[in-house]
Amino acid sequence: MRDTYQNSDLDAGLDAGQHLKSLILGHSIRPRSTVLARAKQRGLTHDAALVDKQMLSVDLRTPRWQDLSLALPGPKSRSASTMQKSLAKADRDPTTRRAFDQLRTRLRQTTLKHGWTNIGVMAPTSGCGTTFTAVNLALSLARVPGSRTLLMDMNMRSPALGDAFDVAVDGPIAGFLSGQTSIGAHLVRPSETLALGLNDEVEDNPAEILQDPATATTLERMRAAIRPEMVLYDLPGMLTYDDATAFLPQLDAVLLVSDGTQTMGRELKECERLIDGKAPLLGVVLNRARANSITRYS
Numbered sequence: 001m002r003d004t005y006q007n008s009d010l011d012a013g014l015d016a017g018q019h020l021k022s023l024i025l026g027h028s029i030r031p032r033s034t035v036l037a038r039a040k041q042r043g044l045t046h047d048a049a050l051v052d053k054q055m056l057s058v059d060l061r062t063p064r065w066q067d068l069s070l071a072l073p074g075p076k077s078r079s080a081s082t083m084q085k086s087l088a089k090a091d092r093d094p095t096t097r098r099a100f101d102q103l104r105t106r107l108r109q110t111t112l113k114h115g116w117t118n119i120g121v122m123a124p125t126s127g128c129g130t131t132f133t134a135v136n137l138a139l140s141l142a143r144v145p146g147s148r149t150l151l152m153d154m155n156m157r158s159p160a161l162g163d164a165f166d167v168a169v170d171g172p173i174a175g176f177l178s179g180q181t182s183i184g185a186h187l188v189r190p191s192e193t194l195a196l197g198l199n200d201e202v203e204d205n206p207a208e209i210l211q212d213p214a215t216a217t218t219l220e221r222m223r224a225a226i227r228p229e230m231v232l233y234d235l236p237g238m239l240t241y242d243d244a245t246a247f248l249p250q251l252d253a254v255l256l257v258s259d260g261t262q263t264m265g266r267e268l269k270e271c272e273r274l275i276d277g278k279a280p281l282l283g284v285v286l287n288r289a290r291a292n293s294i295t296r297y298s
């Protein structure tokens with residue numbers, strides 16, 4: 001496992017003390033022809049095209065990035081200024097911030113090079129730090145002036161982004177993905193460079209929602225309207241639920257999160273097997289790294 005996860009031109013152990021260690025890899029990155037073939041396969045099916053036609057009549061006024069509503073403060077913040085302070089506090093820890101900035105820059109270089117926009121953030125099991133990684137990475141990406149990062153709460157088992165940013169959540173993401181709620185009514189912008197797709201409802205059938213052609217159509221239209229540079233999708237544990245696997249065809253690449261205190265090498269191998277051939281694996285973020293975390297995976 002050690003060789004598998006360290007043999008890359010992008011590979012660089014990114015040490016952030018006890019917090020985070022990241023290995024960004026190139027070994028799973030496929031040639032552009034394969035990526036283009038995948039994109040072609042992902043083209044709208046006849047059903048999706050029909051859904052798209054129906055949805056056009058629901059949402060005629062598609063907003064641009066700058067038209068998205070500014071986020072309103074959530075229950076913990078009493079005002080917009082306390083919300084902004086709590087957002088600023090979220091990425092104040094210098095060690096974590098440095099680690100995520102390193103990850104951000106390598107990620108941007110790789111995704112720009114390959115023309116990738118849709119990045120799934122997922123872990124083998126729950127509690128590994130997927131949301132922690134997605135939030136900190138989004139904050140770091142959003143520090144690049146003039147950039148446009150969109151973070152989507154696609155963990156319909158355990159929605160967490162409204163709380164993490166302490167912004168008000170207005171309705172279930174399922175309604176947005178199905179086309180019932182318009183882009184402008186669902187997405188919010190806590191800052192100039194960051195937008196969020198939030199969720200306030202646990203769903204019974206997330207994997208079915210995630211592979212519904214209507215979801216693919218909505219996301220396609222969303223990207224065409226607001227033109228984000230990168231969309232990060234926070235997904236649930238891949239070995240616990242089939243949600244993340246069901247969503248792989250919508251992704252350009254995957255960032256896998258491994259928890260130094262609980263993830264086993266065989267779990268990472270199993271995730272890699274599930275991802276293989278469906279989306280390029282950008283790398284493994286080793287969260288809560290311990291000195292022996294890497295050797296445990298050997």
Ligand SMILES: Nc1ncnc2c1ncn2[C@@H]1O[C@H](COP(=O)(O)OP(=O)(O)OP(=O)(O)O)[C@@H](O)[C@H]1O
Binds near residue numbers: 128131235
């Ligand atoms: N490196 C870290 N440093 C400090 N706190 C962390 C770190 N990683 C995760 N946490 C905390 O651990 C808890 C679980 O993390 P998180 O919510 O990101 O897990 P998750 O993988 O998204 O779980 P689920 O799949 O259930 O949504 C959170 O309170 C988070 O803030």
Ligand SMILES: [Mg+2]
Binds near residue numbers: 131132155158160234
């Ligand atoms: Mg989570």
